[in-house]
Amino acid sequence: MREFGYERAFDVAGAVALLGSDPEARFLGGGTNLVDLMKAGVERPALLVDVRELPLDQVDFTPGDGLRIGATVTNSDLAAHPDVRRHYPALTQAVLAGASGQLRNMATVGGNLLQRTRCGYFTDVTKACNKRSPGSGCPAVGGEHHNHAILGASEHCIAIHASDMAVALAAFDAVISYRTADGPGETPITGFYPPVGDTPHIETTLPPGALITGVTLPPAPVAAHSRYRKVRERASYAFAIGSIAAALDVQDGVVRDVRLALGAVASKPWRARAAERALIGGPASAEAFAAAAEAELAAAEALPENGYKVTLMRNLIVAVLTELTEEVSR
Template identity: 60%
Template sequence: MRPFGYERADEISGAIASLERNPNAAFLAGGTNLVDLMKLEVVKPDELIDVRRLTSDRIEELPDGGLRIGAAVTNSQLAADRRVRHRYPMLSRALLAGASTQLRNVATTGGNLLQRTRCAYFQDVTAPCNKRDPGSGCSALQGHHRDLAILGTSRSCVATNPSDMAVAMAALDATVRTQGPAGARTIPLVEFHQLPDGEPQHDTVLGRSELITAVDLPPLPFAANSRYRKVRDRASYAFALVSVAAALDVADGVVRDVRLALGGVAPKPWRASRAEQALRGAPATEESFRRAAEAELADAQPLSGNAFKIPLARNVIVHTLLELAEERR
């Protein structure tokens, strides 16, 4: 690892100012992804600004019945919180599916949203990669791409977003709260991550000196009937081939409302809006669920090695929704 400086900031404004002064500095919280990338020399900051103690490590009730999750809340804290487990079980399950206990004890909510892709070519500094070196090309197009994206891709990049937590938060209509040089702002989580069309090197819409301070979950009563299902090559500590975060509201055999997001299939957590639209008002049957899944996946553009993800995603969506419908009968 290359030598680097370290600063523990005393306040958010000071941390932002430090990053503004040094264009090659980076924020550090849990560091579970950043430090790995530094070891590989994928990223080479010359200074780390420690922000772990600047943002809240609490989960707080909001006046509307939602929850505010401080950016410094660890993945273990969030997964174990009684309110999260009861009101938003898909989120707790997603976090528990995401990493080992040791990593969850250190990784933060803010940092989880900023994970970089685990595409092998992004992590290999000898290989062309537009996400790491814009304009160099995408090695995955003609190389190993079994694990990579089938939705929202471009010729510039077919990498997938690795976060399990973010998939559940996308389904739950979470909002990201940030602080930057221009002040505070809120960003819907479904708009927080970017597709790779024009600038594959930028994963999110954050400004370079902008810091995540919290994530808000709105009240969603039927999210108590929710599930996160992750399909992977081995039973633990593997990234998703396909994952589904789903919440379902059924009355008299008809879908009143639904939330659905996919992981492992796109460069960002993929909110399945087309499937949701097809399901609202439809019978809560396997046939309806299958038609909705097929509508969502109609625009998939797989490469030769990952076309299997289309039927896999369809089947996981259908199976997950069927289980949720059964629980409401």
């Protein structure tokens, strides 16, 4: 590991100024991803700016019963917060599915959004990787790719995004707030992760030197009836091979509102817009759910070892929407 400096920030402006003073500096929250990457030699910051003491650790209501979540709120506190559990249960479930209790106690909301892929080629500095070393190639395309992307990938990168929490946030149209030396800004989570294209090393649209300060969830009554389901290769702590955040509002057998986001299928949380459009105003039936899943997955481009994900995600969409429908009718 490269020798590095350490500074603790106590206000947002000071944190941004410290990062701006060194082009090789990084913000440090819980460090559950960054420190691992430093040990592997993937990340080699010259300075760590500790932001855990910033006053960004609250969850508050916004006008209209949305929620504002501070960037340094820990995953454990987010999952346990009564307003999150009541109004956005899929978010609580996603966070609890995301890691062990020890990691959730350390990990922060801001850091979770910025966590990097767990692709084995990315984390092994002896291997080529366009995300780590632009222009070096993507050996996963012809190599080990059983848990790689089936949507939105390119020949330059087929890695998936690792966050569970971000999938639920994408389903509920979260807006990410940040601060730069020029002042505050914000971006919807749907625009936070750019398409892979030929620049997989550009992982977010955050301006240089920006510090995430919080996440806002706009009011969404449908979110109160939501669920997060994660499929993994073992029952204990593991990254997803497929996941879904779903919310459903059904009245008299007709879908009035629906939110769907998929995880472990793309380089970012995948908002299932085609499936949503297919469902709104139609019957809440297994047949309609299957047709909506087919509409979303029509764009899937599977490789020899990850084609199972198409069937997995189709079945997952139908199963979770069916369960939510049955709950409404009880």
